[in-house]
Amino acid sequence: MTSSDLEAVSASAYREAMAQLASAVHLVTTDGPGGRAGLTATSVCSVSDGPPTLLVCLNRNSSAYPVFLRNGVLCISTLTAAHEGIAADFAGRVPRDKRFEGRVWDTLRTGAPVLPEALVAFDCRIVDRHEVGTHDVLICEVEALAEIRDANGLLYAGRRYRLLPGRNASAG
């Protein structure tokens, strides 16, 4: 059998396969001349520690996407097991202009909102961008970090949220 005998992988088969992977869940937020915006994302990955750089993949069709480009900065707040509700809010349950209401937000260096109770947060400047299919890969230099908290982490796997026990498993 040659590779040309194999059928192309469909988008739905690819999504089903990817659903088997467990990923940390984050809020990706921004603020600046374009205003405030944020969404829930799992496609966050380390690129390098010299300089500290990560990538995040954003759907260009999301309502928040143009705001990220305009502001050129973003913050990634990694969620704890206590944050399933806010993950759903920022994934579309709450309209974009209301997602930040009713909570206190911090900032670090760039001015992007930081969730104060996050497991950890990476405050970043967007330094490069690559269009790939429906998404943009944003290359982000990390300018500041929030303090690391000891809490249970939030994972998304098999299309549902799961708990990742922290060092002190009783922490919320």
Ligand SMILES: Cc1cc2nc3c(=O)[nH]c(=O)nc-3n(C[C@H](O)[C@H](O)[C@H](O)COP(=O)(O)O)c2cc1C
């Ligand atoms: C668990 C989970 C992970 C997600 N990961 C991403 C992601 O990595 N990148 C992305 O652009 N959207 C991701 N989304 C979708 C966005 O959170 C959101 O639903 C989409 O941007 C629509 O929001 P809007 O109302 O801002 O347009 C994810 C959603 C969920 C529930």
